[in-house]
Amino acid sequence: MKVRxxxxxxxxxxxxxxxxxxxxxxxxxSIYVPLxxxxxxxxxxxxxxxxxxxxxxxxxxxxRDGGIGGVKLNVEECETGYDTKKGVECWEQTKDKxxxxxxxFSTGITLQLIPKASVDKIPILSMAYGLSASAVGKDFxxxxxxxxxxxxxxxxxxxxxxxxxxxxxxxxxxKIGFIFLDAGYGREPxxxxxxxxxxxxxxxxLYPVAGKEMQDQSGQWLxxxxxxxxxMIMWGWGAMNPTAIKRASENGYPMDHFIGIWWSGxxxxxRGGGQAAKGYLALNFSGLGSNYPAIQDIKKYxxxxxxxxxxxxxxxxxFYNRGVYNTAIVAEAIRNAQKITGKKVVDGTxxxxxxxxxxxxxxxxxxxxxxxxxxxVKVTCDDHxxxxxxxxxxxxxxxxVKASDWIEPMKDKVDPLLEKAAADYVKSNAGWPKxxxxxxxxx
Amino acid sequence: xxxxxxxxxxxxxxxxxAIFPILQDRIGLAVILxxxxxxxxxxxNDFIINAVMTPFLIFxxxxxxxxxxxxxxxxxxxxTGAFMGVGAYACYKLTTIFPQVNILVWVVASGFFSxxxxxxxxxxxxxxxxxxxxxxxxxxxFFLEWCFIRVPWLYNYNVSGAIEVPQRELFGIIVTGxxxxxxxxxxxxxxLVVVLTWLASxxxxxxxxxxxxxxRDMDLAAELMGIxxxxxxxxxxxxxxxYCGVAGALMVFLWYGGAEASVFGINQSFTILFMVIIGGxxxxxxxxxxxxxxxxxxxxxxxxxxxxxxxxxxATVEQLxxxxxxxxxxxxLIVEPAGLARLWQITKQKLRVWPFPY
Numbered sequence: 001m002k003v004r005x006x007x008x009x010x011x012x013x014x015x016x017x018x019x020x021x022x023x024x025x026x027x028x029x030s031i032y033v034p035l036x037x038x039x040x041x042x043x044x045x046x047x048x049x050x051x052x053x054x055x056x057x058x059x060x061x062x063x064r065d066g067g068i069g070g071v072k073l074n075v076e077e078c079e080t081g082y083d084t085k086k087g088v089e090c091w092e093q094t095k096d097k098x099x100x101x102x103x104x105f106s107t108g109i110t111l112q113l114i115p116k117a118s119v120d121k122i123p124i125l126s127m128a129y130g131l132s133a134s135a136v137g138k139d140f141x142x143x144x145x146x147x148x149x150x151x152x153x154x155x156x157x158x159x160x161x162x163x164x165x166x167x168x169x170x171x172x173x174x175k176i177g178f179i180f181l182d183a184g185y186g187r188e189p190x191x192x193x194x195x196x197x198x199x200x201x202x203x204x205x206l207y208p209v210a211g212k213e214m215q216d217q218s219g220q221w222l223x224x225x226x227x228x229x230x231x232m233i234m235w236g237w238g239a240m241n242p243t244a245i246k247r248a249s250e251n252g253y254p255m256d257h258f259i260g261i262w263w264s265g266x267x268x269x270x271r272g273g274g275q276a277a278k279g280y281l282a283l284n285f286s287g288l289g290s291n292y293p294a295i296q297d298i299k300k301y302x303x304x305x306x307x308x309x310x311x312x313x314x315x316x317x318x319f320y321n322r323g324v325y326n327t328a329i330v331a332e333a334i335r336n337a338q339k340i341t342g343k344k345v346v347d348g349t350x351x352x353x354x355x356x357x358x359x360x361x362x363x364x365x366x367x368x369x370x371x372x373x374x375x376x377v378k379v380t381c382d383d384h385x386x387x388x389x390x391x392x393x394x395x396x397x398x399x400x401v402k403a404s405d406w407i408e409p410m411k412d413k414v415d416p417l418l419e420k421a422a423a424d425y426v427k428s429n430a431g432w433p434k435x436x437x438x439x440x441x442x443x
Numbered sequence: 444x445x446x447x448x449x450x451x452x453x454x455x456x457x458x459x460x461a462i463f464p465i466l467q468d469r470i471g472l473a474v475i476l477x478x479x480x481x482x483x484x485x486x487x488n489d490f491i492i493n494a495v496m497t498p499f500l501i502f503x504x505x506x507x508x509x510x511x512x513x514x515x516x517x518x519x520x521x522x523t524g525a526f527m528g529v530g531a532y533a534c535y536k537l538t539t540i541f542p543q544v545n546i547l548v549w550v551v552a553s554g555f556f557s558x559x560x561x562x563x564x565x566x567x568x569x570x571x572x573x574x575x576x577x578x579x580x581x582x583x584x585f586f587l588e589w590c591f592i593r594v595p596w597l598y599n600y601n602v603s604g605a606i607e608v609p610q611r612e613l614f615g616i617i618v619t620g621x622x623x624x625x626x627x628x629x630x631x632x633x634x635l636v637v638v639l640t641w642l643a644s645x646x647x648x649x650x651x652x653x654x655x656x657x658x659r660d661m662d663l664a665a666e667l668m669g670i671x672x673x674x675x676x677x678x679x680x681x682x683x684x685x686y687c688g689v690a691g692a693l694m695v696f697l698w699y700g701g702a703e704a705s706v707f708g709i710n711q712s713f714t715i716l717f718m719v720i721i722g723g724x725x726x727x728x729x730x731x732x733x734x735x736x737x738x739x740x741x742x743x744x745x746x747x748x749x750x751x752x753x754x755x756x757x758a759t760v761e762q763l764x765x766x767x768x769x770x771x772x773x774x775x776l777i778v779e780p781a782g783l784a785r786l787w788q789i790t791k792q793k794l795r796v797w798p799f800p801y
Binding site: 039040085092107115116 | 490494539601602604607617620621699703704705742765
C-alpha cells in the first residue's frame with residue numbers, strides 16, 4: 001500500500017521535473033513574441049481586454065499575412081497576475097527563447113525589468129506606462145515608452161482644463177484634486193503636477209488610494225467632498241477605477257470635471273457607474289470602436305473563427321483597442337527590424353533597432369489599416385517616447401465618444417523633468433552601463 | 444532498509460544528542476549540500492537558479508525567522524512582510540550612504556535594524572497572547588508599510604517610490620545589480636542561508652531554544668521555573684526579525700534588484716505564515732519544505748500541461764495551479780495537521796523498519 005503511494009508520488013515528481021526541462025526547448029524558425037498578461041488577480045478587469053487585444057492582433061497577422069515578412073509569429077502568453085514576482089519569473093522563463101520584445105503591462109514589473117533589459121539584450125516596450133525617464137534614449141537604450149509619458153499625460157490634462165477654464169492663466173486660485181493609486185504608477189506624475197501648480201498658481205490636493213482600499217475609497221471621497229476641488233484628476237488602475245467613478249457620482253461630484261489618465265478609461269471602468277457616470281472624461285490615444293479595416297480583419301480572421309477569448313460584446317472596446325495599438329507598434333518594429341537587418345527571423349537586438357527607427361505617420365497608420373487610429377508616433381535614438389498627443393474621450397452613459405481634438409503635451413515643461421529624472425536614475429544606480437548601441441538612420 | 448541504523452553505536456553523550464544522530468541523515472545532508480552547491484549552478488539554467496532556487500532559499504530563510512517566533516516560542520506574528528521590508532530598506536539606506544562598505548556587511552547589518560524594530564513591536568507580547576498578539580503585529584505591518592510609502596527619505600526621494608539596487612562588488616566580482624550573474628547571486632544567498640540555518644539550528648537546540656519552547660508550551664510554568672518571560676520573548680522577536688530582515692535584504696538585493704513598498708505587504712506576511720504552518724511549526728526542515736511547497740510547486744505545476752501537450756491558456760493554468768495548491772494545502776493539513784515536517788518524520792520512522800514493519 002505504502003509502496004504504491006511512494007511509486008505514484010515518484011511518478012508525479014518526475015512528471016513535474018520533466019515538464020520543467022521541456023519548457024526550455026523550442027523551435028527557432030519563428031519570431032517569438034511573449035505577451036506578459038494578467039487575466040487573474042485584482043487587476044484582471046483591466047488586464048483581460050488588453051490581453052485579448054494584443055493576442056488577437058498578432059493572431060490576425062498570422063492568419064491573414066502568415067506572420068510578418070513571411071515568418072510566423074510565435075505568440076505566447078505568460079500570466080503575471082500584475083505581480084512583480086511573477087513578472088520577473090516570466091522574464092526568466094522567456095528570455096532563453098530569444099524574445100523580440102517584452103510588454104510588461106505593469107509599472108512595477110517594468111521597474112524591475114529595466115536594468116535586466118540591457119544585460120539580456122531584450123527591448124522593453126512599456127507603452128505609455130513604466131518609468132517616464134526611460135524616454136531618454138541615451139540613458140535607456142533598451143527601454144521604449146511611446147506614444148507618451150505619464151508626465152505628457154498630466155500636462156495634456158492640465159492643458160485641457162485650462163482650455164475649459166478659458167486659458168491656462170485662469171487656473172490661478174483654482175483647486176485641482178489628484179486621486180491616485182498609491183504605488184510607483186500613481187505617484188509618478190506628482191512632481192510635474194506640483195511644478196505646474198507653481199507655474200500656473202493653482203492648488204493641488206492629493207488623495208492617495210492604497211492598493212488594499214481601492215475598492216472602498218470612502219475616506220478619500222469624503223475629503224474630496226470637504227475640499228471641493230474644481231477639477232479632479234485620476235491615476236487609477238484595475239478595480240480602483242470603477243469604484244472611484246461610483247464614489248464620485250455618489251458624492252455628487254460633477255462628472256464632466258473628473259478626468260482620468262488613459263489607464264482609467266476602459267469601458268468596464270465607466271460601465272460600473274452606468275448613467276451616473278455620464279460626462280466622465282479620460283485621455284485616450286487609441287481609436288474608439290471597430291470601424292477600422294484592421295479591426296474588421298481581426299473580427300473576420302480571429303474572432304469569428306473562435307480563435308479569440310474575447311466576449312462578443314467586449315470586442316473592440318477601449319482597452320481591447322489599446323492592446324491592438326500595443327501590438328501594432330510591436331509588429332511595425334519587427335517589420336523595421338527586418339528591413340534594417342535584412343534578416344527574416346529577428347531577435348531582441350534587431351527589434352531594438354526597429355523600435356528606435358519607429359515612425360508611424362498618418363499615411364502609415366492608414367496603410368496598416370488604422371486610419372486615424374492613433375496620432376503619429378516617431379521614436380528616435382534620443383527620444384524613446386515620441387511625446388505624441390492624445391485626445392479626451394467622454395462617457396455618454398453607454399459608450400465612450402471622442403470629446404476633443406488631439407491635445408499636445410507641454411514639451412517645454414516635461415523635457416527638463418525627464419532629463420533630470422534620467423540623470424538621477426543613472427546616478428543612483430551606480431555602474432549603470434553607458435550606451436554603446438549605435439544609432440540607425442530613421443527608415 | 445534505507446534507514447537501518449544497526450551497528451551505529453553511540454559511545455559518547457555528544458554523539459547521542461547530535462542533531463543528526465543517524466549516519467544516513469548525515470549522508471543525506473551532504474548530498475543535499477552537494478546538489479545545492481555544485482549540481483544546481485552546473486545546470487547554468489537561469490530560470491532554475493534565478494526564478495526557482497534563489498527565491499526558494501530566501502523564502503526558507505524568512506520562514507525560519509517566523510518559525511523561531513511562531514513555531515518555537517508560540518507567538519503568532521502577522522508582521523513578517525514588514526520586518527522583511529525593514530531589512531530591505533535599511534540595507535538600501537546603508538549602502539547608499541556608505542557605498543564603499545562591502546554589501547554583505549550591510550545585508551547582515553540590516554538584520555539588526557529589523558531586530559530592533561521587531562523588539563519594539565514585540566513589547567506588547569508580555570501582556571497579550573494568541574490572536575490579540577497577532578493583531579498587535581498586524582499593526583506593525585500596517586504602520587511599517589505606511590512608512591515605506593510615506594517616508595520618502597527611506598527611498599531617497601525617488602520619483603517612482605521604489606528602491607533600486609545599485610551595483611556593488613565583492614572581491615572584484617559584481618554581486619548586485621543586473622550585471623551580476625545569477626550563479627554569483629545564488630552562491631551568496633546559499634552560503635548565507637546555510638550559515639544562518641546552522642546558527643538557528645544550534646540556537647533552538649540549545650539553552651535559548653529550550654527557554655523558547657518552555658514559554659511556548661506553558662508560559663506560567665516557564666516563569667515558575669525561573670525563565671524571565673519578557674527577555675525571552677523579546678529575544679525571540681529579535682532573532683526572528685533578524686532572520687526576516689536579512690531575508691528581505693537578500694530578496695531585494697540578490698533576487699528582485701529593486702522593489703516597491705507593496706512587495707512587503709500583508710500578503711507577504713501571510714505567504715510566509717502559510718509556509719511555516721504547512722511546513723511544520725517548530726521545525727527547521729519544515730521551513731524549507733513549506734517554502735518549497737508554497738513557492739516551487741505552483742511554478743512546476745505551470746509546466747505540466749505544456750509537457751503533456753495540453754493546449755491550455757496561461758491564465759487557465761494559473762487558475763488551475765491556484766486550485767491544486769489550495770486543495771493540496773487542505774489535504775496536507777487534514778492528513779497531518781503538524782505539517783510536512785511531521786509527515787517526513789513519520790515516513791522516516793516507517794523507512795527505518797521497512798520492509799519488515801513490526
